Amino acid sequence: MNSFLKPITDFGKIDFEGQKLAENISTSILVVSAIISLVAGKMLDNMKLAMYIYLFGFVLTVLVVVPPYSFYNKNPVKWLKKSDFKSGNTILKEKPQ
Amino acid sequence: MDILDAIKRNGVRSILKQGLVFLGVLTSAFMVWKTISVFTNCESPAVVVLSGSMEPAFYRGDVLFLNNGRSPIQIGEIVVYKVAGKDIPIVHRVMRTHTDKETGKQYLLTKGDNNPVDDRGLYTKGQLWIEREAIFGRVYGFIPYVGMITIYLSDIPQLKYAVLFGLCLLSLFESE
């Protein structure tokens, strides 16, 4: 069943550097939109505007971080090939999982 | 399936360990809730508004934050109380207070902002006042709309099952 579901379970995978980038982007956009929301609401005296600014920040974060864009996959993981183990060039000393 | 593979690989012990972690999260959330209860001296430091008798101040689905200090109730405060024998908590404003200066005993009359008459119709038969002891929370702050989720979940039981089912489906597809 694992291989049958592979197209679904592998959809949207991004590499580790991409994950770090995604996490940083999402944190910064959300915090910045919260700050802008607070300042804009206080300056312009408008609660609706403040709420919409934060909502906009949330939607923006989802759009930027969730779909698997190509810039998240710039550093793909280098998996070792089977041949590395046979000829003794292996880096690992233990049995591979 | 992934779950059977995971069990074969890691043994029953790791599943139990995962369960323990999950229980740990649940119990620490419970501990935080109970600690807040101790600080605010109030059994439920947050409640969701269920009726519309305090409109236009509160609508159904607003979350109210309560505390319950020992000081006498001030007039004009919005309080949450239960009538003896009935289980429903009522959130209304205190319209009259009569406080004995020596003993601190108080007799209070409440009324919802949106009601034309006071709450004597809600008290037990023959009861004209409520006492400080019947009040288990005073409102000091609130957030609008956030409680709508609990109202939807309790009004539409299918929604509860749909959410649980969705969570189960998601966990099946996780391979970690």
Add this chain to the structure above:
Amino acid sequence: MNKPISRISSVASFSVTVFMFLVLAISIITANYQKVEDVKVNVQGVTVSKGGPYDYYDKTSSKADFARVKFDINTDLSKLFNWNTKQLFIYLMVEYDNTKNVDNKVIIWDRIIKRNGRKKFNLKKTLNKYLFRDFSLSLRDVKDANLTFVVERIPVMGFFTSRAEYSTKLDFPEIKN
């Protein structure tokens, strides 16, 4: 974080946490408000009479003393509405002691001022909205009565604040029996 579903759930939970902090920050920043400058409450008179209207719940109302307070209110509350004010609940209360050493506070008139409603008004010769009687049967032992105008601010989100804006002495007539 390698799957979209875990990214969505992580973004969702973090955004909720940030929103909690935003709500807290808004509540703290908007917690105080200015004093209302010009509140004029003018008491025209207090009358006390024995026996009140039939009350289904209060069987003693035919024997109790009821007071009627006639007053004017002139005020402008528009400066109290900032971005976090949903509405104001204003009321007039009478606080008095009586000789049984009981402190009494009674709201005799109230009004809800909504954000898009009239904030400036000038009421003349208004009577109390709610029946005003003592806990006991008589209002004879009333001492040191004050009429106070209080404004309570109901925010869009956050903490409630209430402030007494104006207070004046209320003279109760001598009750001879």
